[in-house]
Amino acid sequence: MGCVTSTQTREDPSLYPVLIEHEARYSDLDPSRRIGRDALVRWFEDARVAVERDAFGADLVARLQSRVRLLLAAVRVDVIAPLRVAGNYRIGIGVSHIGASSFAYRYAVFAGHECVATGESVSVHCDVPAPPAADGDHPRDGTEPSPLPDVVRGALATIQVSAPAPTRPDRGDARLVRENYPFRVDVRTRFGDLDTNRHVNNVALAGWYLDGLAELHQDVLGYPTGGPLDGLSPSSLAVQYRDQVHYPGIYQLRVGVLELDEDTVRYACGLFDGPRCIGLAEAEGRHHAPGQDGDPVRLAEALAPFRMRNL
Structure with missing residues (x-):
């Protein structure tokens, strides 16, 4: 990585x-x-x-x-x-x-x-x-x-x-199965997310994946006030739009950890309409950041249980 x-x-x-x-x-x-x-x-x-x-x-x-x-x-x-x-x-x-x-x-x-x-x-x-x-x-x-x-x-x-x-890249079919992602966030579409094609805009969808990562970080940090620590935002984000996302609707956003090394973590995300995968994303960033007291907070151990299944 x-x-x-x-x-x-x-x-x-x-x-x-x-x-x-x-x-x-x-x-x-x-x-x-x-x-x-x-x-x-x-x-x-x-x-x-x-x-x-x-x-x-x-x-x-x-x-x-x-x-x-x-x-x-x-x-x-x-x-x-x-x-x-x-x-x-x-x-x-x-x-x-x-x-x-x-x-x-x-x-x-x-x-x-x-x-x-x-x-x-x-x-x-x-x-x-x-x-x-x-x-x-x-x-x-x-x-x-x-x-x-x-x-x-x-x-x-x-x-x-x-x-x-x-x-x-051909990543196989495992990422198309929602149960292979350990972490789940439900997302409800908003009318303001729609674009002129009358489906959820690509920018809004990119924000959904970032929200999913933030929810995971908050979960492993114990839901801190004000959201996750600075420095945990991914340095890279790649999104694949597989199908249109409509309003109204409630979708499942799934997140899993692909790789962990000494400094960085790579995530996989999937967006699902029922069991059907309609979007994929990958992100990479650091898994440690300065805490409120200035000491580093390392999340590698806390993120390990969220590794992707059946890859």
Whole structure:
């Protein structure tokens, strides 16, 4: 654990075809007084929307909104250095891969010329769901991947960077079984979580996984006032969106420990609609932090009983 990921290899602003100024907001801060991981997922979304508006043009956007959808399939965030609310940031973005029906972005966040965070995402081009049949029945998901239009492919090619495409490792079927995760949190969707596609937004879902980790930390710490200790937030978060999450609804978020070493812990998370897995995530961070009295609090022993089962 703790190795440099593929998203941490492009550390110069000049390597990105698009740089977007982004001012940090107070609401982006988490309890540690640093920019939260879910806020960075939102920053990446803002960058995607800006690029697609400018690169595709208003006419194409209108056609996309009426006939097709771009759905986020996966996103990853890696924090390299603390991000604080003071000062402005620049988000570098470029297209790292163009496939038959999907494409991938590479991101880097710069404070001056210092790269403080990186990321990547995969978007899938889908048909708009067909209208409900006369009897009211309609498919559960309602969307199918469809080929990228040539005009979209051409626009994406103008901001392409030389970088490996994101990979989705085959982790087997054990993570699709909810009972293999020892820790459970029930989540109720909120109307404010919905986006323009009328399902729960990817940023809100990333926040759900972070909430699940915080609940686990609070459980092993004995539910301290004010939430878990500073320093326990993960330095990396990777989310895979397997299916749409709807409102209203109550879902099970499951968490388990994959690996523990001397300093860090790697977690697996699964989001379930009944027994069906509709989302996966991985996160990595430290398992020790300064306590309120200044002495280190080490959680490795307390986290050990929460190891994933049947891997």
